[in-house]
Amino acid sequence: MRIDRYLSIPIRPRRATDKIIECVGRWPVLLRSYVLVRYGWSTPYSLVQSSALDCRNPPELVEKSWKPLTSPSDTRAVVSTLYSDSFAVGVAVMGHSVREANVSARLILPYLENRVSAQAICIARAVGWEPMPVPFIPPPHNGKGIHRRFYDQYTKLNIWALDKKGIERAVYLDADTLVRRNFDELFDSPFNFAAVPDAYIDSRGFPINFNAGVLAFRPSSAVLDVMKEKIATADFPLKQAEQSFLNLFFATNVVRLPYAYNANLSIKKRSPAMWEGLKDEMRIVHYTMTKPFLDNSPGLPKILTEKMQRKAIERSAAMHDREYAEEVGWWARAFDRMMQEKRVEMQACYRSS
Known part of the structure; x- marks a missing residue:
């Protein structure tokens, strides 16, 4: 999907879901795609301008209690x-x-x-x-x-x-x-x-x-x-x-x-x-x-x-x-x-x- 298809879309008022979409944009690709499609939030990801401050306290990438397996x-x-x-x-x-x-x-x-x-x-x-x-x-x-x-x-x-x-x-x-x-x-x-x-x-x-x-x-x-x-x-x-x-x-x-x-x-x-x-x-x-x-x-x-x-x-x-x-x-x-x-x-x- 080409980004230039969306360049002429008029600016619309910010919706409550936009913030969620911005946060979703930081998730792994497959999970992000599922959420956007499942709930009908179709904003092109290439246009999302996410910020770390928009997702106040995202979960840790790896759980702090995780410990490596015992394989040599x-x-x-x-x-x-x-x-x-x-x-x-x-x-x-x-x-x-x-x-x-x-x-x-x-x-x-x-x-x-x-x-x-x-x-x-x-x-x-x-x-x-x-x-x-x-x-x-x-x-x-x-x-x-x-x-x-x-x-x-x-x-x-x-x-x-x-x-x-x-x-x-x-x-x-x-x-x-x-x-x-x-x-x-x-x-x-x-x-x-x-x-x-x-x-x-x-x-x-x-x-x-x-x-x-x-x-x-x-x-x-x-x-x-x-x-x-x-x-x-x-x-x-x-x-x-x-x-x-x-x-x-x-x-x-x-x-x-x-x-x-x-x-x-x-x-x-x-x-x-x-x-x-x-x-x-x-x-x-x-x-x-x-x-x-x-x-x-x-x-x-x-x-x-x-x-x-x-x-x-x-x-x-x-x-x-x-x-x-x-x-x-x-x-x-x-x-x-x-x-x-x-x-x-x-x-x-x-x-x-």
């Missing part, structure tokens, strides 16, 4: 991927933030041996990642129609083979995420697959399809085998690579998680009020709009030195008229804490290159 932490994993040296510092800061949040799980990092340097692996190990070489999974149709920066992303599907490493439950995080609060509750989910709905700054707004930057899943080599079998012939939009494929593959068999588990920076652009409402419960922030750690300027080494990294942070904060300066500041402070604790190990990685 070595059967749980936070997993990311590394396909180039450019993301090594990002994955290190993210991994360190996982440890700071006391997430009870191993850190497992699948990577491509022929594309990632020993220096990058050294940086990842310094914060606790367990590097795991994996085979390259090529994109279907020889990469035709796929954005070049997504060419390696089908290799992410290897994470479903973690059951061979004794992992029973896993949470996947993109290297451009940062953990702000513990999310152990995701490991206790009874569902095989869960993800967070995507968010866009254009007319798509807040669609039902999910973003593949944060995934809670049950590893299964059998599922991976089916994926590999179907990927070449599956009919899905190729531009967004493995994310489009996963949306097709899991279809309706996916639980939509709250935005607090994948606080995509595009949400702030789309709805600043909604972003403010997320902050208190935000578990994971996703740096989709600006990358504090990434700098592909000509002539720079593959791995940024600490001085270069600080310049990259400054440039990232200055982008988009400093709209994301606060969030870049979160990442910068996480980087500082990592370096304060791991500087000796990090510097040893640079010297060994």
Whole structure:
């Protein structure tokens, strides 16, 4: 449904149900949709300007009395991927933030041996990642129609083979995420697959399809085998690579998680009020709009030195008229804490290159 269909609707007096709709707008997608349809409140969600103050005391995202199950932490994993040296510092800061949040799980990092340097692996190990070489999974149709920066992303599907490493439950995080609060509750989910709905700054707004930057899943080599079998012939939009494929593959068999588990920076652009409402419960922030750690300027080494990294942070904060300066500041402070604790190990990685 296109938002521009509603731009000419005249302003009407505020109804008592409007406040309820605004509060409902902050609920998980499926529950929100049910309530709006069930009671006939059809205001387009893209037009709702919700505010944390409009829902005075929303319930806690996770019940305070909740306690994690007793399954051993070595059967749980936070997993990311590394396909180039450019993301090594990002994955290190993210991994360190996982440890700071006391997430009870191993850190497992699948990577491509022929594309990632020993220096990058050294940086990842310094914060606790367990590097795991994996085979390259090529994109279907020889990469035709796929954005070049997504060419390696089908290799992410290897994470479903973690059951061979004794992992029973896993949470996947993109290297451009940062953990702000513990999310152990995701490991206790009874569902095989869960993800967070995507968010866009254009007319798509807040669609039902999910973003593949944060995934809670049950590893299964059998599922991976089916994926590999179907990927070449599956009919899905190729531009967004493995994310489009996963949306097709899991279809309706996916639980939509709250935005607090994948606080995509595009949400702030789309709805600043909604972003403010997320902050208190935000578990994971996703740096989709600006990358504090990434700098592909000509002539720079593959791995940024600490001085270069600080310049990259400054440039990232200055982008988009400093709209994301606060969030870049979160990442910068996480980087500082990592370096304060791991500087000796990090510097040893640079010297060994």
